[in-house]
Amino acid sequence: MEKETTFLEELSDLIKAKDETAIHDMMESLKAEDLVYAYNRFSKDEQTELVNLLSPEDAATLLERIPQNQAIAAIENAQVETAASILNELYSDDQVDILAELDTRDAEAILEEMHPEEAENVRRLIQYDPESAGGLMVTEYLAFDANLTVAQTVKDLQEKAEEYEDYHVQYIYVTSHDRFVGVLQMRDLLLSKPNTKLNTIVIKNAFTMPPDARLEDLISFFDKYDFYGVPIVDGEDQLLGIVLRKDLREAESEKSNLELLETQGIVGGEELRSMPLWLRSKRRLSWLSVNIVLNIIAASVIAFYQDTLEEVIALAVFLPVISDMSGCSGNQAVAVSLRELSLGVVKPYELARVLWQEIKVGLINGVVLGFLIGLAAFIYQGNAYLGLVVGGALAINTVVAVSIGGTIPLFLKKMNTDPALASGPILTTVTDMLGFFLALTFAGVAMNYLV
The missing domain is CATH 3.10.580.10 (CBS-domain)
Known part of the structure; x- marks a missing residue:
């Protein structure tokens, strides 16, 4: 911690002193991760000042290392001439990635200040889809x-x-x-x-x-x-x-990370804690507020079976386990379908094939998981019927969870809805409702053997 504080304070002091030579020397000595760490600890004003003090070459190096949304913000906050001189030093694919995210008027103003051949190249490349070969290629080759x-x-x-x-x-x-x-x-x-x-x-x-x-x-x-x-x-x-292979892997990783964020309900893609507070809150609340309604619907099942739950209070211990384990199984299936969709391995119309493949996995995993939780319930209460109730509920719910998890991304894709964003909440609600329903219904049927 002391070492981190030392180089942060030193770099901050150099920025305040506007010592460009010393800043350059320090940048040369810092590891990439240390530079990114330092940049994220600075205020917005310090970040802007640092970019302005760096040579175009050093600033380009910095922009290549920090997250893309920060690189875009750095260019937005820089003077047009400064932004153009920095972009002249970047690889063509990085130039396009940044300028494509800027306001059209701002991007054009920067292009006017860039080297003519660089600007012409960017205008040509920016027409390609970012997730196509044209959007990923570099023009720096021999x-x-x-x-x-x-x-x-x-x-x-x-x-x-x-x-x-x-x-x-x-x-x-x-x-x-x-x-x-x-x-x-x-x-x-x-x-x-x-x-x-x-x-x-x-x-x-x-x-x-x-x-x-x-x-x-x-x-x-x-x-x-x-x-x-x-x-x-x-x-x-x-x-x-x-x-280049390395650029493709970076694009693949970035897409996977964005999909992961979306499955967790973070709307709008990449989030960093250095972003504006209200923007971060808004992105997260978009789906969290919807989830409140969905969870109330799931909880209403418990309310409907309140009398059964009061009679067999031990069920309260296992309901969260049934819900959570089924959700985990379903999310595994969601992740596989999202991956296969992104790779083109599966098409949205192949619902029946994916459903059958997931049912087979769900039957095996459901039986195993159901046996384990049933055994735990028997050991906990010494009642074999309680084990059958919770084990049977988890087994069936697991089959349903993986079936929904595997097919709903394909269905949503077919409906032109983002599968990464909507699959998780839908899956969670259905598996919660069904898990609670199955366990409480089975308990109601076997009530004479449970109390």
Whole structure:
């Protein structure tokens, strides 16, 4: 804790003193996670001041490390000229991700101040869907004409080493009259004779993908092939950019994180505790307020069977377990369906197939879980009928929970409703109501054996 406080205070003092050189030196010495930690502990004014004091290169490094919504806010709060100079230093995909989230007028003002070639490139890329190959590709890659020799290519690499230092240079992409020819490994380039032409050592018929390829198509591709990246070409075989494996995995992780937040009822995606208090509260309350109504409906089942519960008070111990375990089983099924939908492994119309697969799992898990809770009830009260009541209720409710959990995301997707946001609350309400109903109904039937 003392170490954290020391570097935070030191950096804060440097910001107040506007010591740009010392700030640069300190940034160079900090680990990425320390820099992100420090940025999140500063006030909004300190964050803005830090960005303004940094060189465009250092500011770009900072924006690459902090969460995207903070990077967007940093650009929004910066002067137009400052924002443009920072964006000039970012990779093309990061430029697009930030500018796409800004107000159209603000984004255009920044584009007007950026380098013309950078601005033109952003305007072209921003037209693609963010979750497509075109939206994920970078345009910082090395492409050389097929008729160049190895010596000419190596000479260009050496002469422009400073320009290429931030490029991904494991591979070289070979073109002919702007048409994609193939991929050349750096190893093959360096080990070939100087007068060898690139078209004789290039790997032709290399895998490519179109700019409209979906995120799930890219995920499947990289799962199948252990490539560093995949070239993106249009219908005329023109090389448009490269989708890198690491960028795809980041996009996949981000999407999964957003879906996780939505399943927990946080509307609007990514949340950080540094965001405005009322915005965070609003995002969470959107579904929590709906859940109050849903939980009252579930609780009404208990109220209806109040007399039964008073007679068999031991049931009160097991009702939350039945509800919780069924909910957990159902949420597992929800998670699998959301994952398969995002990967394109399952389609919204395949309800019957998914239902049957989940019923089979639910029967096995329901019997096992029902036996375990039934055994616990028997040990607790020494009454085998109580074990049958709670065990039977959990077994049946588990089958229903996984059936609903597996199919409701597909149904909601088919209805053009966000399955990540609505599946959880619906599942929880149904499993709570049914679990309470089954346990209390079974108890009512077996009342003479329970008291």
